[in-house]
Amino acid sequence: MAAARWLGAAAGLGGRFCHTILKDHNLATKQPFHQLAQKKSFPPSAVLHNTVRCMFIQTQDTPNPNSLKFIPGKEVLESRTMEFSTPAAAFCSPLARQLFRIEGVKSVFFGPDFITITKESEDLDWNLLKPDIYATIMDFFASGLPVVTEEAPRTDTAPSEEDDEVVLMIKELLDTRIRPTVQEDGGDVIYKGFEDGIVQLKLQGSCTSCPSSIITLKNGIQNMLQFYIPEVEGVEQVVDDDDDVEKEANST
Numbered sequence: 001m002a003a004a005r006w007l008g009a010a011a012g013l014g015g016r017f018c019h020t021i022l023k024d025h026n027l028a029t030k031q032p033f034h035q036l037a038q039k040k041s042f043p044p045s046a047v048l049h050n051t052v053r054c055m056f057i058q059t060q061d062t063p064n065p066n067s068l069k070f071i072p073g074k075e076v077l078e079s080r081t082m083e084f085s086t087p088a089a090a091f092c093s094p095l096a097r098q099l100f101r102i103e104g105v106k107s108v109f110f111g112p113d114f115i116t117i118t119k120e121s122e123d124l125d126w127n128l129l130k131p132d133i134y135a136t137i138m139d140f141f142a143s144g145l146p147v148v149t150e151e152a153p154r155t156d157t158a159p160s161e162e163d164d165e166v167v168l169m170i171k172e173l174l175d176t177r178i179r180p181t182v183q184e185d186g187g188d189v190i191y192k193g194f195e196d197g198i199v200q201l202k203l204q205g206s207c208t209s210c211p212s213s214i215i216t217l218k219n220g221i222q223n224m225l226q227f228y229i230p231e232v233e234g235v236e237q238v239v240d241d242d243d244d245v246e247k248e249a250n251s252t
Helices: 003-007 033-037 087-092 094-100 126-143 165-184 213-228 241-251
Strands: 046-049 054-061 067-071 082-084 105-110 115-119 187-195 198-205 234-237
Touching (some): 094 105
Antiparallel strands (some): 046 054
């Protein structure tokens, strides 16, 4: 996620975390999709259909080379997001459980209208993973099952009666200016707390293991929050217990 675009965010609010590229299916081209599909044995953007269903799944690169954004053309989670960092965390999502069964899938993230898949390592070829991911998404939406069950926890940043004026301003800025931009890149930012001038945030989706996530957090999100809210002195990333275990394992 390019920090340069965030350095001018306070002035223009038009910057994006990173210039994402529709590498698989360029929406700017006027070529019909069937002409593009003829050029590749496995079209990155898949049109899958039979007598019962028809689905057009697009893929979009993210700033994280190990994460890819899948856009099924259908609503996934309405207006919220959810991250599943392990198969055990997917207990409340039939779709996430199915995706974890694909060898090489490390984590699953649901956005309002997209699914971000993170693979286990750079050595894995996306061209080998995509066909199974396409088929799993298509079959699931054809089944009519809910993406998440009623027992799914909510992780939104909705205002509460306990929030003071500063916290309400932080949440509003996150929801209106910052989170939509991060979601364009296949991730999300979740508010975790505000204490002694420090805003605590959790990065999700493609942002979790992105090489430039710290730059984005400090030079992007922090600068914008400080510009509008003088009470904000800094921003720090919060990780869950599962993330701590994973980081320790990778460092050994």
